[in-house]
Amino acid sequence: MPERVYEHQEIEARWQLRWDATPGLYKADEDSSRPKYYVLEMLPYPSGSLHIGHIRNYAIGDALARYKWMQGYNVLHPMGWDAFGLPAENAAIKNNRHPYEWTHANIAEMKRQHRRMGFSYDWDREVTTCEPEYYRWNQWFFLKMMERGLAYRKLANVNWCPECATVLANEQVIDGCCWRHETTRVEQKALSQWFWKTTAYADELLRDIDGILEGSWPDRVLTMQRNWIGRSEGTEVDFTLEGTGEKIRVFTTRVDTIYGATCVILAPEHPLAQQLLDDAGRARAKEMIDARKLKDVSDVLKDGHFTGGYAINPYNNERVPVWIGNFVLMDYGTGAIMAVPAHDERDFEFCTTYKIPIIPVIRPVDGELAVNPKAPFTDYGIAEIAGEFSGMTSADARRAMSAHAEKHGFGNLSITYRLKDWGISRQRYWGTPIPVIHCADCGVVPVPGDQLPVLLPTDAKITGQGKSPLAEAESFVNVNCPKCGKPARRETDTMDTFVDSSWYFYRYCDARNSNAPFDSKKIAYWFPIDQYIGGVEHAILHLIYSRFFTKVMRDLGLITNDEPAARLFTQGMVIRDGAKMSKNKGNVISADETITNYGADTARVFELFAAPPEKDMDWTDAGADGAYRFLSRVFRFVTRNVDRESEGHPASDRKALRKLHQAIHRVTDDFDSRWHFNTSIAGLMELLNLLCDEEPNLSKAALDQILPAFVLLLGPFAPFAAEEMWEAIGRTGPVFKQPWPKYDPEVEKEDAAEVILQVNGKLRGRLIVPFGADHATLEKAALADPKVQSFIEGKQIVKVVVVPDKLVNVVVR
RNA sequence: GCCCGGGUGGCGAAAUCGGCAGACGCAAGGGACUUAAAAUCCCUUUUUCCGUAAGGAGAGUGUGGGUUCAAGUCCCACCCCGGGCACCA
CATH class of the missing domain: 3.10.20.590 (Ubiquitin-like (UB roll))
Structure with missing residues (x-):
């Protein structure tokens, strides 16, 4: 047969039509006798257009899904839309168009691009989080959390992004700025907000990092989560306030230094401070609190004020002054510390400023106790001037002194976490309504389960002015109290959109269920996710919330797995000319542009070939040209060698078959272990180079083995071209349903x-x-x-x- | 400051278990085909030195040490880049 030119546009358009006309092509069923494999890519926000960053993510998952199908697995490979969120609302304000319309138009557009890319999703399981059929289960989970005391409302200082005009969770504040507006400083506002008790699972979240996830999730993700949870072992100790006898509880990780404590410092917000301070002092406290709103505490000089009170150190009965200090945080530990200036940097700085005595009580293991130190000694050492504990190492002293406190009832061992509860209230429209009603008589009343979903009103005025738009929708707000029947008001805040993405992957298993979030039996079949793939930017946010949600659902008896994903893979970013792609820079490359210029297959092959998938990769047009050349050479080689009659030379046949089996070996290993598709594709290129060199001397018998195997190897990376060639060599049936080729160790072995x-x-x-x-x-x-x-x-x-x-x-x- | 990654040609990278450093691709240069261009195909391409040449000798994976018959790979110290956490007591 004469060779055919690789007409990517014509080939891809034709196969797209054929695949679209085959409903259920990638359908996954629960009742399969084959082993299951759940491969999942993080669902996108429907911003309006796929770009090459999305393509990289999906190309990795798609290659894996196709490989697993060919290996005989029952593959679940779903896709959906993280469809609530601010951009829809902002677009609505700008274009005077309802967020629902805008979102759905974007979804339709992105789905069209998905089809052009030929990704193998089971669209029957599509999940769109802004649909009542989905968000009603957010509300259902909210009620379950309330029942279990995991959802609560409190007045708190919360992070406020002026740009988003809403509250943010701690996880959404990066370097004191909003995660979506990197230059907008987050302010502190006191608001009544709903929280979910992530801290109730702090210990388990940490424990499973070291147990279940260690080795299966990337180290850097686990490290980030460990840092975020921030477990710290220490001791809580009560100092007794002189006069009233009230207790001031402090938290310290260095109780071994407590004989050197020369003052107690309270956070300016501490209730006791308000009580001890006179009017002038309260004004100073307010000054400190206000200063924090403007700047990070770390940028501000140490500031303090003597309260006038004194407290007694329970270990040595010393009387120490009680201060307030701007560097003591109300929401960490107990909001109060003992200052040991001789052994802590911050205390040293504070006490030097205010001329508070500095008393060394720990000496270096091989040195003397310091006299009038110029700097604090912060290492562990040997305790001195410490009563019965003198002479002990720091570690022994910590243990003995904690036990002593416990025995005498003025303290105990204590574990403190940096992690805080998840603030989920948002003062915006385009999210899940929080299903509670505020009644003047009954207080906060949950919406009865049979009244779900609480639908988003369609007549709300979206202004972006920082008040919940739902508050303006009279028909929505005014209801009767479910308990007493008297007029009451609905909650008008909506949920953080990270709620939506915390459990969507469970819904894929039973996407059309209208009686429950899902059928637990189906979850038991598919879970845990075998392979989750997404960007490392979600290392803390989405992935910690998802882990929390999974543990809550397990304790509700809905599921049995402890963690959502057995394995996690975080792919690198796609950058352009050394810079991160962003709309502001105007260097975003759209999927459409790429598919038209190069073809979907070329885009996939290049993105997989240019770098190992966990690293950032630079998109270059010249590199994409190279991938195109490769596919086009394969295509021509295969089409011109179909039905070629040739005797061939045994030596050439042997060489070619050896290289083929080496390539099978290499690609198989890459899939099974480390996913370095760049070397898989390099292996296929080497194979092609050798085949072209030996081409005149290849026999028909050898080609009959080589051509189909090569096409199958290419299938996970370039599905359109593979399908076209599969048909060209006279085979039928989708490539991804064919068995994966096997390598023969005898054939791949060199002669000598x-x-x-x-x-x-x-x-x-x-x-x-x-x-x-x-x-x-x-x-x-x-x-x-x-x-x-x-x-x-x-x-x-x-x-x-x-x-x-x-x-x-x-x-x- | 603490904790994770990482540093290899002009560029992206490879070397999977301590055993030939630079596979594969890009870019560049040269050539074939062509009236010409595109496309395609072939050759060269880490570096220094010796040689007219064939060829030969040496150096080289951030820096300095070490282990080993043998180190990009293991150990120690340091430098640089990226990321996370951070007045967290």
């Missing part, structure tokens, strides 16, 4: 071993010998090699190292 000859570790020659040549033979052959001889002449042979089939190293002096 190439043994490297070294003298003193330097390459001096090589030797072709049969496999399995023994030690003595190799040594003799190496020493007989003229090149080797020229380097050992006149020298004394110290020893000869022989690695069979590999290397001989002659060591001379």
